[in-house]
Amino acid sequence: HSALTQPASVSGFPGQWITIPCTGTSSDVGGYNAVSWYQQYPGKAPKLMIYDVSSRPSGISIRISGSKSDNTASLTIAGLQPDDEAIYYCSSYTNNNARIFGGGTKVTV
Amino acid sequence: EVQLVESGGGLVRPGGSLRLSCAASGFSFNSYTMNWVRQAPGKGPEWVASISDTGDDIYYADSVKGRFTISRDNTRNSLYLQMSSLRVEDTAVYYCARDQYGGYGFDVWGPGTLVTASS
Numbered sequence: 001h002s003a004l005t006q007p008a009s010v011s012g013f014p015g016q017w018i019t020i021p022c023t024g025t026s027s028d029v030g031g032y033n034a035v036s037w038y039q040q041y042p043g044k045a046p047k048l049m050i051y052d053v054s055s056r057p058s059g060i061s062i063r064i065s066g067s068k069s070d071n072t073a074s075l076t077i078a079g080l081q082p083d084d085e086a087i088y089y090c091s092s093y094t095n096n097n098a099r100i101f102g103g104g105t106k107v108t109v
Numbered sequence: 110e111v112q113l114v115e116s117g118g119g120l121v122r123p124g125g126s127l128r129l130s131c132a133a134s135g136f137s138f139n140s141y142t143m144n145w146v147r148q149a150p151g152k153g154p155e156w157v158a159s160i161s162d163t164g165d166d167i168y169y170a171d172s173v174k175g176r177f178t179i180s181r182d183n184t185r186n187s188l189y190l191q192m193s194s195l196r197v198e199d200t201a202v203y204y205c206a207r208d209q210y211g212g213y214g215f216d217v218w219g220p221g222t223l224v225t226a227s228s
Contacts (some may be wrong), residue, residue, distance in 0.1 A: 003153070032213075033213075034213035035213075036209075036213055036214035036215070038154070038215075045204055045218035045219065045220060045221055046154060046204075046215070046218060047218070048209070048214050048215060048216045050214070051209050051212045051213060051214025051216070052209075052212045052213055052214065055212065057209075057214070057216055089153055089154060091154075091156075091214075091215075093213050096168075097159075097166075097168045098156060098168060098170060099144075099156035099159070100156065101153050101154045101155060101156065102153065103153050104153045
């Protein structure tokens with residue numbers, strides 16, 4: 001399994017909404033409802049934002065949402081805020097009981 | 110408070126060995142699948158290995174298979190990673206991460222421990 005494909009960067013103005021795509025294959029993203037998304041600030045551990053494609057953990061803002069179509073999952077951030085500026089990674093379960101991550105997308109506000 | 114704290118990182122020569130530990134607290138450790146995830150400097154995370162709640166099911170990334178061994182001690186609420194035949198490319202921050210109960214996502218992470226394989 002190669003890494004999932006994400007754009008290197010996405011930018012937006014405060015209040016706008018952005019979408020980050022994450023493309024895999026039928027052996028990972030397309031084959032399971034097991035996509036998760038993480039936010040990471042420099043020098044910090046990743047933080048779970050979305051699990052099982054579209055579920056939000058307790059405490060995560062409703063401005064954050066996830067979806068999937070075929071082999072591409074997406075993370076949408078509505079009402080962009082300055083503290084949304086971070087790197088976002090997608091991850092998926094795979095058909096050989098492994099997990100795979102994307103290369104990361106730097107969000108600039 | 111739910112918490113994971115890694116220890117055991119450091120500088121090691123290529124070909125050497127190192128054992129990482131992860132101390133869990135604030136939750137029922139023996140009910141969760143646990144993982145090691147690493148992140149090389151300036152790169153994205155890479156899943157390394159997972160172990161089921163009972164320790165019966167273990168999986169590894171191809172990049173570490175045969176060199177690393179994941180284990181757990183539910184009586185000590187601890188997770189371990191024995192690393193051998195270390196390579197320069199194993200240099201990374203190693204995180205202990207808990208699997209979401211009943212779902213797919215790493216919902217709790219430790220602060221990480223740095224492993225540097227260099228001569």
